[in-house]
Amino acid sequence: MKPRLRKWLLGSLLLVGIPGGFLAWQRLRPLPVIPPSLPAGLSDPEIRDALESQRKTVQSKPDSAKDWGELAMRFNAHAFHPEADACYAQAMRLNPTECRWPYLRGIFLLGTDPQAAIGYLQQALERAKGDGERSALRMRLVETLLDANRFDEAEQFLREEEASTPNHPRLAMNRGALALWRDQLPEAEAFFQQALPAPAARKKAAIALATIAYRQGNATQAQSYQAIANSIPQDALWENDPLIEISTREVGRRRKLQQADALTAARRYEPALALYRECFATQPDELTRMKIGSTLAEMGQFAEAESELRSLLEQNPAHGMARFYLGIVFLGQSEQLTQRGQAESAQKKLTAAIQELQQSAVSPSEQGLADLYRARAYRILGQLPEAESAARQAIAARPELVGAYRELAVILEKQGKMEEARQASATADGLTGSTKSPK
Numbered sequence: 001m002k003p004r005l006r007k008w009l010l011g012s013l014l015l016v017g018i019p020g021g022f023l024a025w026q027r028l029r030p031l032p033v034i035p036p037s038l039p040a041g042l043s044d045p046e047i048r049d050a051l052e053s054q055r056k057t058v059q060s061k062p063d064s065a066k067d068w069g070e071l072a073m074r075f076n077a078h079a080f081h082p083e084a085d086a087c088y089a090q091a092m093r094l095n096p097t098e099c100r101w102p103y104l105r106g107i108f109l110l111g112t113d114p115q116a117a118i119g120y121l122q123q124a125l126e127r128a129k130g131d132g133e134r135s136a137l138r139m140r141l142v143e144t145l146l147d148a149n150r151f152d153e154a155e156q157f158l159r160e161e162e163a164s165t166p167n168h169p170r171l172a173m174n175r176g177a178l179a180l181w182r183d184q185l186p187e188a189e190a191f192f193q194q195a196l197p198a199p200a201a202r203k204k205a206a207i208a209l210a211t212i213a214y215r216q217g218n219a220t221q222a223q224s225y226q227a228i229a230n231s232i233p234q235d236a237l238w239e240n241d242p243l244i245e246i247s248t249r250e251v252g253r254r255r256k257l258q259q260a261d262a263l264t265a266a267r268r269y270e271p272a273l274a275l276y277r278e279c280f281a282t283q284p285d286e287l288t289r290m291k292i293g294s295t296l297a298e299m300g301q302f303a304e305a306e307s308e309l310r311s312l313l314e315q316n317p318a319h320g321m322a323r324f325y326l327g328i329v330f331l332g333q334s335e336q337l338t339q340r341g342q343a344e345s346a347q348k349k350l351t352a353a354i355q356e357l358q359q360s361a362v363s364p365s366e367q368g369l370a371d372l373y374r375a376r377a378y379r380i381l382g383q384l385p386e387a388e389s390a391a392r393q394a395i396a397a398r399p400e401l402v403g404a405y406r407e408l409a410v411i412l413e414k415q416g417k418m419e420e421a422r423q424a425s426a427t428a429d430g431l432t433g434s435t436k437s438p439k
Contacts (some may be wrong), residue, residue: 033062033090035071036083043283047078047252058087065095073104077249081108099127100242103137107243110144118144135161136240139170146177154178169198170238176208185212200239203232210400219399220430226400227431233265253279260291269299286316294325302332320360324370327356331373334380350377368398375407379414387411402431 035058042048054071061067072087088105091098106120121141128134138157145154155178161171176191192208195201206229213222237244250258256275263272273295280288289312296305309326312319330353337346354377357370371394378387388411394404405428412421 035059035068036075036086039080039083044252044254050074050249050251051078063094065091065098065101068094069098069101072101073246073249076104076108077246078252078254084108097127099124099129099133099137100245102127103140103242104246106144107140110147114144114148118148118150131164132240135165135168135170136238136242139174139238140241142174143177146174146181149181151178151181169195169201173198173201173205176205180208180212185216188212199236201235203229203235206232220427223400223427224431227402230398230400233262253283257288257291264291264295264298267298269295273299286312286319290319290321290325293322293329297325297329297332300332302329302336305329306333321366323356324360324366327353327360327370327373330356331377334377347381350381353377368394368401368404371397372401372404372407375404375411379407379411384411384415388415400431402428405431 035055038048038051038055042051051071051074054067054074058064058067058071068087069091072084072091075081075084075087085105085108088101091101092105095101102120103124106117106124109117109120118141121137121144125134125137125141128137138161142154142157142161145151145157154174158171158174158178161168165171172191172194176188176195179185179188179191189209189212192205192212196205196209198205206225210222210225210229213219213225237247256279260272260275260279263269263275273292276288276292276295280292289308293305293308293312296302296308306326306329309322309329312322313326316322330349334346334349334353337343337349354374357374357377360366360370371390375387375390375394378384378390388408391404391408391411394401395408398404405424409421409424409428412418412424
């Protein structure tokens, strides 16, 4: 057969076969995966817009692992874990070499399925590329293995880390944790001391050092470390941790509340108050109203604070934190009245403060402060035995609370108990490193 005729016949056969072949290919081609629907009851418009816009992107580019991963992180950032898990799984299928997707999938499985989480973290470590990324993922795997009591495996990865980054504070932190698990207290203490200055380890290291000091019988040093831990809201994230990306995806009301809380911790009350009020306007709830009231109290705007807290207590008379902050408001108002020479009105406010603080059902941390403020109110009223009792209750609830020892020292001195006053003041000095004592 001539070459030209052969080509013509082949082309004709191909043309004839195209419809059937195309239909067969269509039948064999996998159906596109549909991204998860938005969770029912999602009312925050900012969160809905962020999720829906990325969902549309995934629908237009269903083979993009990057876009599936982005959708997963947005679901993850707002605690929609089943939806996030489905998206992470698809991103992993589309790009088996990316370490972020198994890592982030493993992190949110820690609370429900630790063994599966460890498997995903191991996959993430195998896919890590740079030294910094590899170090961060290896250390997160070590921390998970320690929590699962798989100490020998954790130590193996610690040796690998020590060979690459021997002076990293995260390595010291995990070396200390392993030593503490093995009851090697001096070694653990040295490692935690090395990690203590790091912003990502300071709170956890201080708690560990307090634990070690208590076990060694050094209560004063333990209280000092506990005071450091209590002064830090939370540790920062370690560098190169993919979780940093999750925090940047969060939008909406919860994100604004977190920003307001951070501003409050930094004593930037005015912008914090503006955010709390913005959140309350879109969704009025007890927690946000309480935060508005407490922020106004911190700003010294006691009349507005009292109004907010009383409104909250009208809705929920058993709200312990509202009563706690209302007691603080009354203390502040008492001081203002005293400065104006209105002694009788000031005493009434002090009595009201004591009543509110006694009714505040709060956490042990706030209970110590409530007892301290009660002690102060009793002292100003001249009810010294009651003041002493409240101060000792504050110390029992919060043994690291320096102000409670200072208040107790003043109360004891007023009662002529000079030796006990000196002891209380010395304890406070030990917690702060100062040398002042009552005369």
